[in-house]
Amino acid sequence: MLVRDVMSTGIVTVPRDATLHEAVGELLANDVGSVIVLADDQPTGIVTETDALEAAHESGAPLDGIDLGRFCEGAILTTEPDRTVQAVARRMADDGVKKFPVVDGLDIVGIVTLTDIVYHLSDIRSEAQRLADRHYDWSG
Template structure:
């Protein structure tokens, strides 16, 4: 099975000049747990956990926090033609729960651990084991 068969599309994004308030608003409005930060292409990702962490750290308004301060710049991606198994291996290797999906330079979707578990039930126990270790990032 290929990533394109289970990914969500389109990806919820915010511009690199956005604030954390913008990012949280998009997550809430769209019912997702992350937004990909884009400039000419994807440059980072902000998850619910990242937003909570930054909110806890600061005393100011979310409108005053640039999304670039909260985002994870170590963006790990996959391709739509990659196998779901290889995407899961990338998630495990980099301890992330979400992989933006590219087709060349274009951002075409996002695949999550939940997507993998939903479409490949045999992988659920392995995913739970790694999630239970507490090592995976938002």
């Protein structure tokens, strides 16, 4: 099964110059667990619910006083729509992340989350079993 089969296409974004207050507003308004931070229409960071809580707790500052720059340090991990779900799940486990923006070339086309993968787990297992059965038929 491919990422395109399980990803969500309704991504929520905020501009790089937004505040954490604005990002949290988008989380709440859209009932999502993360927003992608964009600069020049390119993903430069991601803010999750946990990130927002940690930033507010650590800084003690009001959310509108917290710049999103702290979420844009380093490279953002992304994946492509034609990757296998198994490969992305392995990367999630290896890198300790639960959300990957999905990019096709320079365009953001969706987001795949651990929740998306868990939701489709029975389909993934069924596909794996069909492939194993087909392999057995070829080798037998």
